[in-house]
Amino acid sequence: MSSTEAASARQTEDSSGKMSLPTLTAMVVGGMVGAGVFSLPARFGVATGILGSLIAWAIAGAGMLMLAFVFQNLAIRKPDLDSGVFIYAKAGFGDYAGFNSAIGFWASAIAGNTFYWVFITATLGAFFPAFGDGDTVLAAAVGSAGVWLFHTLIAQGVRDAAVINRIVTVFKILPILVFVVVLFASFDSGVFADNWTAYGYGDLGNLNEQVRSTMIITTFVFLGIEGASVYSRYAKKRSDVGKATVLGFLSVLSIFALVTLSSYSVMPQPDIAGTRQPSMVGLFEHVVGDWGEWFISAAVIISVLGAYLAWTLMAAEVMFIPARNEDFPAFLGRENENGTPITALVVSSLAVQGLLAATLILTDALNFMLDLCTSLALIPYLLAAAYALKLGLTGEAYEDVTSGVRRRETIIAGVATAYTLFLFDAAGLKFLLLCTIILAPLTLLYVKARSEQGRRIFSPTELALFVVILAGAVFGVFGLWSGSITI
Template identity: 75%
Template sequence: MRTHDPEAPAAAPARMSLPTLTAMVVGGMVGAGVFSLPARFGVATGVLGALIAWALAGTGMLMLAFVFQNLAVRKPDLDSGVFIYAKAGFGDYAGFASAIGFWASAVAGNAFYWVFITATLGTFVDAFGDGDTLPAVAVSTVGVWLFHYLIARGVRDAAVINRIVTVFKVLPILTFVVVLLFAFDAGVLADNVFAYDDLGGLTEQVKNTMIITTFVFLGIEGASVYSRYARRREDVGRATVLGFLSVLSVFALVTLSSYAVLPRDQIAATRQPSMIGVFESVVGSWGATFISVAVVVSVLGAYLAWTLMAAEVMYQPARNEDLPEVLGRENAVGTPITALVVTSIAVQGLLVLTLFVRDALNFLLDLCTSLAIIPLFLAAAYALKIALTGEGYEGVDPRTRRRQAIGAGIATGYTLVLFVAAGLQFLLLSTVILAPLTLLYVRARRERGRRLFTPAEAVLCAVVVVAAVVGVLGLATGRIAL
């Protein structure tokens, strides 16, 4: 292990091409979420609600994709990942909150991935149950540290492996869609157009899909996180938009094709990962094995991508003096080793917690999504801010600036709606995580002899701490159930 010497010339980082950056985006988004889409949508809504949900999510997330594309062009000097936009726009503590929110979201998502893998294996091995048993946690623990070793060997090698895995995990999903389209039943689809029962009105149904649609798109900022590795700066934005549009098409087809082969109530009752049960109902028992293998490959690939992003998003703030210096240490091959160790330990801790959580899969999914909303909102708000002020738009056609301001405004509004959809419970849990981790920010400021908070930052920190206290009390009294 070595500490970076600011006086020494930095080693040239491995450069990523447009296809590799795009694969990082796709690899980050195509993970466990896609395999749970049929049942998650079946529980919430019918075909009409699904169409509206994907249209809204697609529009909101596309605007976010454009936000990252525009920021890459307008602020090419900000190449340290998502958190740097929050810092540039709203101060050091906002940047810290963005970085920690993104990191904690990645940790929760990675723990979810291991639970999801072992739940998939539970189809064949009863001891794994729904991924929250002691044998499941033991197998997941081995996996966490094997991947830790792989990534510690070098970011470049891991990124190349992710590109290969991305290809192999997308092919089974496309196979699922094609097979279901051949099994298309117009009568079944027509019966699934509307969802009644006790699901509430159409607005409520669409609202209940927003967390899952957000979860499956997490990773849209992947190319931004790795912007310092890009061969060409403009490739960052291109990779984000290309990756998003590809994944949106696949996700919508997975959902809608499922409605065309099974009644909605049967889809809703399918054991997670629900793509397994839907595919098996069409092709027979071999379908369960086929999709199960795809789940394991896909989720392992996503885990690799997200572990890379989690380590990077802790390493970069440390290098920018927003986190303690120790988190900016690298090993001999340039891997942010301390950040990687902390990330792996945190994932391990959440895996142990799953032994005591009532519904580990959905809890981790919702927690991951709620934490991710923080950095997405701050990035969108910063893009809106510079579009309104004209910062970075010198010499740009006013119509372009106006168009990008509208897009950033839509993205900002969409993330605000996501806060509502997440619900108070998970917002409070997010502050329970953020408040104690603020001590890292305090340590970083003291290491550099800097002022802890501006008056506005002190107020924001106080709000976070009060919300965290409310969250802890909610957990202690049972009002917030894990």
């Protein structure tokens, strides 16, 4: 079967061959519950106590819930925009904005997938010192083997891999729930009271500083909230896309908050902060003994492999769809006989392979990849929220609804936009400049795609945006060369 025939078959298949609400929800949960949840205790322990963590989860929960509602509302108001999260930027702000949204999302997935392999090999490092903290030659070699193993699996068919992700999601959630139950069963009221503000353990800064320092990790663990939107073209019912986004988000928020609070109930804040990553391993071992290290370590590997699968699927889709829409070069739109976007998959696997090699020279590969992944993901999030705000303010797509509905959804979009801007500020100038270093050269893909179609490359506004990105890249490269930016 040719790629054209495969695409035609996929478009005409009946609903029994498409993703149901539970499967879409599992894609959202599977995308979010990955390595991040297992690193939460120490990342929060370094930054804050219980009070600060509660405020941080309230802010992150409210902000990301508004973003979840944005994706739900966009699915309803613009049902024809079913090509994934990047399409909202294109519809609202033009082709070049759409390109940056798509390539930013893709680059975020690549950095996140590299983080996953570093995290897995760092977990193995607790048992086999040759893996170190996931940044040794052996770690890079094992990660590379994993990249191409999953590449082969996904090449067999997108929907088959999605079903595997649904099964893996169940098996990785259960150990996390066991962790929460066991730690709360071992609740120490004295430790919990001392951890309330954690001021007695040293200077963590004021409450505002504590909360701000947790924002990157809270954002990272929620990445994947747009998972159902990316796979909207496979949904049985278009309305399921929004439902899956909100259901997946609320489920994951509950899990993350419980993991954090249960950790503060059994160990003093300084000890939590000093726990080796993945820190859930050390905490569980502290409570139950040696078998806890093996139990949670196994859960880490299963969970991260499932998340890697989901994010590799997303990375390939986010290159394939724009190529089919003539926003990326045509070669990225090729499929194999299984209907898998094979060229996009190859490029994505090669990119992860390249970053795995870079981990050998990075100072702190684990946290660097985490922060870079999060910063890049903010680009499509901001543009999607801004597009929803634009629709609400102009009234487009609200002709047949009451003014109250329009007002409510406009407020939601405004809060989501403000929240993503706040996250850019929390990420800091360093990662903003690193993002431009990535976006500037990748603009060559946009130029090639426009040239293939014989279309004007930039409008005046788009040219101005490119100049800003290029200037940021120049400053970023200079900062790396001078040492003012360290990686």
